[in-house]
Each structure stands twice: as C-alpha cells, then as structure tokens.
Amino acid sequence: MYSKEIQKMLIKEKIEIGDKILLKQNNKEYSGVLMPRPELGDENCLVIKLDNGYNIGIKTTDNFKIKILEKLKPIKKTVEKEKLEKGDITILGCGGTISSKVEYKTGAVYPAISQKELLSNFPEIKDITTINTRSIFSLLSGDLNQKHWKIIGEEIEKELKKDIEGIVISHGTDTMHYTSAALSFMIQESPVPIILTGAQRSSDRGSSDSKLNLLSSLMAAKSDFSEIGVCMHSNLNDNLCYVHKGTRVRKMHTSRRDAFKSINQLPILRIDYYNKTVDSVNKYIKKDKNRKPKINLKLNENIGLIYIHPGINPKFIEKLSDYDGIVLAGTGLGHVPTNAFNDKNSKSILKEIQGLIKSNIPVVMSPQTLYGRLNLNTYTYGRQLKQIGVIGHLCDWTPETAFTKLCWVLGHEKKMEKIKQEMETNFVGEITDRSVVL
Amino acid sequence: MYSKEIQKMLIKEKIEIGDKILLKQNNKEYSGVLMPRPELGDENCLVIKLDNGYNIGIKTTDNFKIKILEKLKPIKKTVEKEKLEKGDITILGCGGTISSKVEYKTGAVYPAISQKELLSNFPEIKDITTINTRSIFSLLSGDLNQKHWKIIGEEIEKELKKDIEGIVISHGTDTMHYTSAALSFMIQESPVPIILTGAQRSSDRGSSDSKLNLLSSLMAAKSDFSEIGVCMHSNLNDNLCYVHKGTRVRKMHTSRRDAFKSINQLPILRIDYYNKTVDSVNKYIKKDKNRKPKINLKLNENIGLIYIHPGINPKFIEKLSDYDGIVLAGTGLGHVPTNAFNDKNSKSILKEIQGLIKSNIPVVMSPQTLYGRLNLNTYTYGRQLKQIGVIGHLCDWTPETAFTKLCWVLGHEKKMEKIKQEMETNFVGEITDRSVVL
Numbered sequence: 001m002y003s004k005e006i007q008k009m010l011i012k013e014k015i016e017i018g019d020k021i022l023l024k025q026n027n028k029e030y031s032g033v034l035m036p037r038p039e040l041g042d043e044n045c046l047v048i049k050l051d052n053g054y055n056i057g058i059k060t061t062d063n064f065k066i067k068i069l070e071k072l073k074p075i076k077k078t079v080e081k082e083k084l085e086k087g088d089i090t091i092l093g094c095g096g097t098i099s100s101k102v103e104y105k106t107g108a109v110y111p112a113i114s115q116k117e118l119l120s121n122f123p124e125i126k127d128i129t130t131i132n133t134r135s136i137f138s139l140l141s142g143d144l145n146q147k148h149w150k151i152i153g154e155e156i157e158k159e160l161k162k163d164i165e166g167i168v169i170s171h172g173t174d175t176m177h178y179t180s181a182a183l184s185f186m187i188q189e190s191p192v193p194i195i196l197t198g199a200q201r202s203s204d205r206g207s208s209d210s211k212l213n214l215l216s217s218l219m220a221a222k223s224d225f226s227e228i229g230v231c232m233h234s235n236l237n238d239n240l241c242y243v244h245k246g247t248r249v250r251k252m253h254t255s256r257r258d259a260f261k262s263i264n265q266l267p268i269l270r271i272d273y274y275n276k277t278v279d280s281v282n283k284y285i286k287k288d289k290n291r292k293p294k295i296n297l298k299l300n301e302n303i304g305l306i307y308i309h310p311g312i313n314p315k316f317i318e319k320l321s322d323y324d325g326i327v328l329a330g331t332g333l334g335h336v337p338t339n340a341f342n343d344k345n346s347k348s349i350l351k352e353i354q355g356l357i358k359s360n361i362p363v364v365m366s367p368q369t370l371y372g373r374l375n376l377n378t379y380t381y382g383r384q385l386k387q388i389g390v391i392g393h394l395c396d397w398t399p400e401t402a403f404t405k406l407c408w409v410l411g412h413e414k415k416m417e418k419i420k421q422e423m424e425t426n427f428v429g430e431i432t433d434r435s436v437v438l
Numbered sequence: 439m440y441s442k443e444i445q446k447m448l449i450k451e452k453i454e455i456g457d458k459i460l461l462k463q464n465n466k467e468y469s470g471v472l473m474p475r476p477e478l479g480d481e482n483c484l485v486i487k488l489d490n491g492y493n494i495g496i497k498t499t500d501n502f503k504i505k506i507l508e509k510l511k512p513i514k515k516t517v518e519k520e521k522l523e524k525g526d527i528t529i530l531g532c533g534g535t536i537s538s539k540v541e542y543k544t545g546a547v548y549p550a551i552s553q554k555e556l557l558s559n560f561p562e563i564k565d566i567t568t569i570n571t572r573s574i575f576s577l578l579s580g581d582l583n584q585k586h587w588k589i590i591g592e593e594i595e596k597e598l599k600k601d602i603e604g605i606v607i608s609h610g611t612d613t614m615h616y617t618s619a620a621l622s623f624m625i626q627e628s629p630v631p632i633i634l635t636g637a638q639r640s641s642d643r644g645s646s647d648s649k650l651n652l653l654s655s656l657m658a659a660k661s662d663f664s665e666i667g668v669c670m671h672s673n674l675n676d677n678l679c680y681v682h683k684g685t686r687v688r689k690m691h692t693s694r695r696d697a698f699k700s701i702n703q704l705p706i707l708r709i710d711y712y713n714k715t716v717d718s719v720n721k722y723i724k725k726d727k728n729r730k731p732k733i734n735l736k737l738n739e740n741i742g743l744i745y746i747h748p749g750i751n752p753k754f755i756e757k758l759s760d761y762d763g764i765v766l767a768g769t770g771l772g773h774v775p776t777n778a779f780n781d782k783n784s785k786s787i788l789k790e791i792q793g794l795i796k797s798n799i800p801v802v803m804s805p806q807t808l809y810g811r812l813n814l815n816t817y818t819y820g821r822q823l824k825q826i827g828v829i830g831h832l833c834d835w836t837p838e839t840a841f842t843k844l845c846w847v848l849g850h851e852k853k854m855e856k857i858k859q860e861m862e863t864n865f866v867g868e869i870t871d872r873s874v875v876l
Contacts, residue, residue, distance in 0.1 A: 254770060254812065307837070331613055331689075379578060
C-alpha cells in the first residue's frame, strides 16, 4: 500500500492501480501505468511502468501532480458468472505457473482456470472428459503452508461427496511434493483419483509443459488409479508423463520439465497422451466409487525441518524448543555429530536432542542423502539417537514426507509413545520394506 | 568416564577397559570384558560384555566386588614403530569405515592404515605405486567439522612440500562431500592430485567397496589429474569408479556403494581398475609438480545451513542472528515464503532475512532440489530476495558447496560487498555457465 497521502490523491483523481496516468514534477512529465507498491518499496514513492517497459519510482514529497489518462480495462473474470455444467472431473485451482495468466500491464497474476478459458486454450480436453473447474486460491506454491493444505483438503472432501470420476489439482511446483504428501495422510482410501499437476514453464512460453501435464492428469483422473498422485513430465521430450505416489515424489531440479522424481520407489503410472495409453509401472489402489474415504484434516502447524551439517551449533538445537515437533535431515544413515562441540561449556548435539525429547517434543530422523533407508543400528551414533528416543529407524522416507507426516500425526496425537508408534507405522506407502531406485 | 569411586576401584585392582573381569554382587557372579561407559550411560553403572555377547550394566552402589581374570592383549599399533619408506603416494587416514578395524572385545575402532597392514591387506597396491601412510585422526565423518578440515588442510600442505606424486585421503562417507568442497577452496591449484575416498560397507563384509575404492584412488593419484577429487564406485558392480570434482559431488544414498553423484556436472575420471585404464569424462587441471599451490586454510566455524519449508516460523529465522553467515536451502528456483505468517504480529520471513543482512550477516541461497540453477529473477519472490541482498542469483551450487564456500570466504573477508562478490565468483568449478545432468 502507498502512503495515506498518496492514497488520498489517487482517490481524489479517481486513479486505480493499472490505470495509465500522467505525472508532473519539477517541469518533467512522465506517462505510464500505475503499479502496486513493491513489498519492500518506499511508501512515498509512486511506481509507474513507462511505455518502454521500465518501471520508475518517483518520490512524491516535492511539487507533484498526477492525472488520469486511461482507465485499466479489467480482465473479464468469467469464473463466477459462468453457468457450470456437471463434469466427470473436477479441476481445483490453487495457483502456480500452470494456471496463471500474467496481466502484463501490472504484472499481476490471475487464475486462468475458468471452464471457458481452459476449454478454449486446450480444446483437446473435450476428447478426454467433461470438467468442472473451481479456483480455491491463487498462490505460488512457495507461499503455501499447513493452512492451505487444510483448505485444499476441505475442498476435496466436498468433491468426494459428488458423483465424479476424479479430481485434478493445479498447483505451483515448488512445494507440490509437500502438499501431495500431506494430502496423502489427510485423505486416505479415496474412492477416486486425486491428481496434482503443475508447470515448470509458464503457458506463454513455447517450452511450456502445462498442456501435456494437464491433459495427462485428466487421463490419470479418469483411470482406475485411486490414490493421491503427482502427474508431471517423465523426461525432457514433451510426450510422456509419470504419475508419482504422493508420499514418494520430490522436486529434484530447479527448472527442468522432468524435475519430479519418485524417491526409493518406481512411479505408479506412465501416461502417453499422444497414443492415449495409461500403463501401470507399480502397484496401486484401484478406483472404487463406493469406498468411503478416511478423512482427517487436522494438522499441527508448528513443526521444524532441520538440516544437520558439520559445525552445527548445539545452541541452535536448544532454540528449537519453540516447535511442537522436529524433523532432522541427518547425514549418512541418519546421524548427527555426537562429539562435544568446540565450546567446552556447551552440551553435545545429542544431549540437546535428548533435552527436546524429554520436554515432550518428538524428534524424527530423515536422510539428507534423500535416497536410501535410515539405519540407527549400524553405528554408535545411530544407536545413541535411537536410545534417547529419536524416531525413524529403518524408515525410507524423504525429509519432506517425514515432515508432513509429523504435521499430521501431531494434529491428532499428543502422547510420545503413540506418536512414535504412528510415525513408524506405514499408512500410505511412505515406509516400504524394499526401496527401489530407478 | 565412570564415577570417581569406580575409577578408584579399577585402579586398585589394576583393571583397565578391555580386561576380562569377575564381578560379584549379592551372591551373583558375572564374568566378562569391561566396556567403556556409554556416552549416555549412568556413571555408577559398570558395563561388561558377557561371553554370550550381550552387554549388561550393574549398579555399583550395593555390595559389590570386582577382580581381574585376564588382561586385554592390546592390538599392536605398528604405525609409529614402522620404518617408513619414501613412497610416491601419501595416504592420510582420517577414519571412517574404509580405514577402521573393529576391536571386537570393546567395540572400539582403530585406524588400520599402517603401511604394513595396508600392504598385507591389499597386496595389489604394490602393482600401482609405493606409498607412505599416516593417520591424522580416526573419526567417523559425521563428527567432523571445520576444525578437522583445517587439520587435514595443514597435513596436505606439509605433504605438498615433499616430492610426491599425489595424496589419497581415507575418510568417512557421511560428510566426505563437505570436506572435499572445503578443501577445494582451501587448497587451490595443487601441483598433484588430492583424492578423497571411503567405503560404504566395512572391510569385514563381503560386499565391501573399500578395496576397489582404495586401489582406484591410488590410480587417480598417479594420473595427470590435479584437483581435489572424490573417488568412489560409479555403479553397483564392483568394477568401476568415478572421480568427482570436490565441489560438485554429493552423497545421494544412505547405503549404496554408488552413493556419490556429481551434481549439475559430469564426473571427471572413470577408473577401470581391472583393465588398468583411467579415462577422462570431463575437463580438469593437469598435474604440474612445479606449480605453487594457493593455500588459505582460514575458515569461519559459525555458519548455519537452513532448510526452508512450508510453515517455517519467521521467529526461527530471527534466532539465526547468532550465526556469522547463513546458507538457505530454498524451494524451487531459490524461494522462501514471502507472505505474512499466521500470527499477524509477526514479521514476514522476508523481513527477518532483511534484518539479518542489515546486521551484517550474509545470507546465501542454494536449491533444495539439489539439481539445477537458482534464478532470483523469474518470480517476484526471488526478485525481492535479490533486492534485499541475498547472495546466489544464477549459481548452480549444492547447499553443501555453498555452505563450505561461505565458511571459507568468511574466514578471510568481513565486508558484505566483498563477501557477495567473492561468493558469486567462480573459484574452483563451484559455479558453472552450463549445468549438465548425467
């Protein structure tokens, strides 16, 4: 928000963000589009986008006048007005690159998943299924947290009461694997498939992966698969997608279209959109529209995920006592430094972790190698951690899946013994007997 | 250490750890080997290993007598007494699975890298090279920190003054990639190869990788490669090794023999021990025994490596102000949540990071995807981070390499502007123009 003074001036001149304005100051004139105040910008500094595309900020303290040149023509938000037809697949929009359209004047991002827009952008949808679309929120996924997972869970719960074939959730990619793991615990034994998808490149780029990901997701949502899955490109060619198990997938590249990989397990389905085939690569729970899902949306929002590293200060571990639960990403088979620290007066990391557990904060181990299984029996290190009650011996989960599972378990369980027992019990494929690397 | 009372009793009876003793208490008798006190054990509780292999702890407060049955026969430590011959390759022992021998009576781990032992265990060495061996310390690598990196650096510096062909460092695998990255910054332009190696399975197991890794490392140390490298199995067959660049390698599996992978670059060398070939896979600096190395061993030991995750509490970021520098493992292209947190009174993560930077604590971004390049220009997220001074735009380093680089840069540089400039300048292949995924 701009300063109150600027806001008054804007109201007086009937100027809104996005309008083209003329700005006069000290005999200089600037014309351009009024931009929102940047989060870290000076509130007394008006930002306009010049015709050459550059933004300039002008301090409004001096001799200063503005007037409107042209009102912004708003993008038609058709989603509310559209008459929704009943479709087989419900698409829930959560934002992210896949479902966003940039309003170039202001740089603002709008959800572009109205039924009409989707069907006009991707007419191929009609050959696969009929759809319902609804936008839940429109955020880049780096900004999502447990509150958003809960909102998505509630919307899924509503949909599961309707007569539909499946659900597709369009979602930003940064934290899609956190959301898919969380939803896997929150909504178990779903009667129909629930598929998250996204895009690594925005739709206005030739290399965009949004079309294939969306169409393949719809194919997955029509298939007999019936778990929480993530559907994204399986390779760099724009022809094949994988559906990964929600608790097994992780974003493994900042920008490639095939960034999502299954960790310690094979993907579940291979979707060949152009040949219209869905092949199973791994076992899965089959669709059964009469099955009643087990839904428990309660989450603890106060969990920390901590990276263990050489020279980590025990005092830092002590400070974690504000959290209700901790997941450690340990080295090797699940280790933390056990030796006394540089400062002789300080406790060891081991003692600090013991302190957390004694004050009833569960501490869960996960591997920073990402691949492979923890083993807290191989070295004295691990045995000591196990002895003081660290959870996770023999688990083959990723740090992200261990983290979302702890959010979920602490949402409904308070007793340390029960928490340990639930954490170390497999619910939805997050702990397996045999790890597989592709 | 046991309690003073127990220690007195042991001295009186001339009993030492490892001796076989007889213990009488309340008409019961136990005989077994006296074990060291477990780190978390009761200091008044004597631990003995019974003949059946189980350990028992006996509280010494009651009616209690001990006497010696048999003195421990100590393992011959031959390393100091051996007359060292001048060899082409120096092997420096730092501990870890590869160079350890378990003393089964007490469970203690001894370095087993005396020249005689190595040559008798691995007679194949003689066909490759002559060796000198020296143990620096014997620790599992999860316990190593910046102090140990410095000690290794000093020992390498000594060796580089001698007429040798190369150096092999035997090291635990948990944090080998941290050590290799740190040494890469500390010792630049080495005249001869410096190769770290280790083992994922101990030498007493049939599946041990220690022999091939050690012999391949010696081949690498004799080759014309001349950087800091990590030599480990390239696949699950016990036949080929890769040498990875020290700043590019990461342990990517808890237990597999081919756990070490080059991230965003190809490995450097492929070593085929059985066919005695060394093939180059990527470019490298060639050996030049007349080159003077650039050595700067100063490190800052007070750096944090922080995992960004959904629901991370801004208060937690505020607490990082005890560190001299921070590396963030951000989501996606290098992001942190930018929205205000649940608690309306709390600052955003962005504001907290800005606070750290304003108080002169450099904050460096790295990707939690591990693979791929950061880009702080693509989304508003990243632009805001860049604007407040977060370091790392366009870098393609791992969190571990960014971390060790910050330890090194803060070892000699205090000015924020210079720190940013050095961090974003490529020194030893840690930042490259073009990322490659194998």
